[in-house]
Amino acid sequence: MSMISMRNVSKWYGPQFQVLKDCSVEVEKGEVIVVCGPSGSGKSTLIKTVNALETIQNGEIVVDGVTVNASKTNLPKLRARVGMVFQHFELFPHLSIIQNLCLGQEKVLGRGHDEAVAKAEALLKRVGLSAHAQKFPGQLSGGQQQRVAIARALVMDPVCMLFDEPTSALDPEMITEVLDVMVELAREGMTMMVVTHEMGFARKVAHRVVFMDQGEIVEDALKEDFFGTPRSERARNFLSKILSH
Amino acid sequence: MFSDFDFGVILRSLPYLFKEGMTFTLTLTAVATVGGVILGTLIAMIRLSSLPVLPKIAAGYVNVMRALPLVLVIFLFYFLMPYIGQWALRADQPIQVGALSSTIITFTLFEAAYFSEIMRAGIQSIPRGQVAAGYAIGLTYRQVMSYVVLPQAFRNMLPVIFTQTIVLFQDTSLVYVLSITDFLGAASKIAQRDGRLAEMYLFAAAVYFLISFTASMLVKRLQRRLAVAR
Numbered sequence: 353m354s355m356i357s358m359r360n361v362s363k364w365y366g367p368q369f370q371v372l373k374d375c376s377v378e379v380e381k382g383e384v385i386v387v388c389g390p391s392g393s394g395k396s397t398l399i400k401t402v403n404a405l406e407t408i409q410n411g412e413i414v415v416d417g418v419t420v421n422a423s424k425t426n427l428p429k430l431r432a433r434v435g436m437v438f439q440h441f442e443l444f445p446h447l448s449i450i451q452n453l454c455l456g457q458e459k460v461l462g463r464g465h466d467e468a469v470a471k472a473e474a475l476l477k478r479v480g481l482s483a484h485a486q487k488f489p490g491q492l493s494g495g496q497q498q499r500v501a502i503a504r505a506l507v508m509d510p511v512c513m514l515f516d517e518p519t520s521a522l523d524p525e526m527i528t529e530v531l532d533v534m535v536e537l538a539r540e541g542m543t544m545m546v547v548t549h550e551m552g553f554a555r556k557v558a559h560r561v562v563f564m565d566q567g568e569i570v571e572d573a574l575k576e577d578f579f580g581t582p583r584s585e586r587a588r589n590f591l592s593k594i595l596s597h
Numbered sequence: 598m599f600s601d602f603d604f605g606v607i608l609r610s611l612p613y614l615f616k617e618g619m620t621f622t623l624t625l626t627a628v629a630t631v632g633g634v635i636l637g638t639l640i641a642m643i644r645l646s647s648l649p650v651l652p653k654i655a656a657g658y659v660n661v662m663r664a665l666p667l668v669l670v671i672f673l674f675y676f677l678m679p680y681i682g683q684w685a686l687r688a689d690q691p692i693q694v695g696a697l698s699s700t701i702i703t704f705t706l707f708e709a710a711y712f713s714e715i716m717r718a719g720i721q722s723i724p725r726g727q728v729a730a731g732y733a734i735g736l737t738y739r740q741v742m743s744y745v746v747l748p749q750a751f752r753n754m755l756p757v758i759f760t761q762t763i764v765l766f767q768d769t770s771l772v773y774v775l776s777i778t779d780f781l782g783a784a785s786k787i788a789q790r791d792g793r794l795a796e797m798y799l800f801a802a803a804v805y806f807l808i809s810f811t812a813s814m815l816v817k818r819l820q821r822r823l824a825v826a827r
């Protein structure tokens with residue numbers, strides 16, 4: 353059984369505009385999927401439907417055996433098991449780094465404060481930011497904030513991780529430090545769905561690449577095939593554009 | 598005109614002015630601020646919710662309150678509250694509501710309308726991404742509000758809230774219409790009794806100015822500090 357299974361997912365904004373058109377993707381446990389495509393193609397929307405930050409009108413999404421779009425599903429409980437990392441970090445600016453990492457553990461998982469702090473410290477160490485535990489997000493660089501955001505997702509012991517362009521708001525010199533953490537995570541066997549245009553990352557750790565355009569999944573191919581011989585014209589155009597940078 | 602100024606009258610009445618008058622003024626200001634912010638936050642949350650009907654009622658309440666002069670509301674509530682109490686408690690007779698309780702309730706309800714607008718702006722200023730991040734770690738709507746949105750909204754709006762409190766501090770003097778002894782009321786009583794109008798009113802003006810002006814300066818400083826923290 354797949355870790356993430358999306359079957360014939362469709363979504364409309366208003367009566368006219370269909371942002372997702374009959375999208376189907378399967379992500380196996382331990383698999384890393386890179387989602388790419390032009391701006392406005394629906395990548396963010398697609399990935400946000402996985403933890404129901406966006407609702408869908410048609411189709412079915414199952415995460416680790418739980419049907420996301422069933423009305424009886426306990427969404428907070430489901431979301432706690434799915435880590436998410438945003439383009440603009442979205443750390444809570446009024447809380448210190450350690451508090452950012454403890455909030456979900458204590459309020460959602462019901463962990464005691466000491467246990468939560470210990471877990472938070474372990475993950476801060478892992479992303480190389482132990483020295484910054486007492487600082488506030490505004491005092492950290494973008495790359496550091498994004499690494500904290502990854503740690504904030506990992507303290508919840510997620511079964512899979514979603515990334516929505518985690519490096520596209522970063523200065524170039526900070527991209528590597530974030531990608532390094534993600535590569536390590538992928539190599540440890542984390543199931544990951546990553547929206548990114550970092551093709552270096554895709555080549556290094558992705559198993560499959562999904563290419564979207566205008567709300568459709570145009571291509572869903574093994575990494576080797578995607579970079580070797582993309583079948584669709586649209587994917588070829590897209591690749592030649594971003595690789596020429 | 599200053600030649601026959603009697604500063605002694607001010608000195609002699611200081612204990613009365615501050616112990617009676619200023620204590621009430623500050624208490625009313627504090628209670629109406631705290632009560633108004635809490636109630637106002639609730640109103641703001643209702644207005645921003647997708648509940649049926651309630652947002653419209655809340656909006657109506659805010660619009661009515663903001664369209665009426667405070668003195669009028671003080672009078673209206675003073676005369677109507679006994680009957681509202683009777684209706685609410687299903688009592689046989691109008692409920693006795695003293696001028697004091699009536700004032701405190703009125704100011705709290707009136708200020709809630711203004712604070713709700715402030716808190717609404719504060720809540721709306723929090724980026725949607727923050728809410729999404731809260732949901733993404735598994736928080737419920739209530740938890741996202743309590744731990745993510747409201748603390749930030751409150752912090753961002755703190756200077757505006759305090760500025761409104763300074764206005765409120767001055768507006769509390771309107772309680773004179775119900776013959777309640779606030780700071781101005783106390784000064785006024787002494788002024789009439791001893792025929793020292795100029796002394797007492799000038800002194801009262803100086804005190805209001807000093808407190809309001811100092812408070813405004815502190816708010817400005819707070820504003821600068823918050824701007825840096827962000």
Ligand SMILES: Nc1ncnc2c1ncn2[C@@H]1O[C@H](COP(=O)(O)OP(=O)(O)OP(=O)(O)O)[C@@H](O)[C@H]1O
Nearest residue numbers: 365369371389390391392393394395396397398517
């Ligand atoms: N709340 C909304 N209401 C209406 N349209 C929306 C809304 N959110 C997004 N859209 C539209 O849906 C389309 C897909 O948006 P989405 O953010 O998923 O694209 P994307 O592939 O992530 O783009 P980008 O690379 O710019 O992040 C866009 O055309 C966008 O304008």
Ligand SMILES: [Mg+2]
Nearest residue numbers: 395396397517
């Ligand atoms: Mg996007």
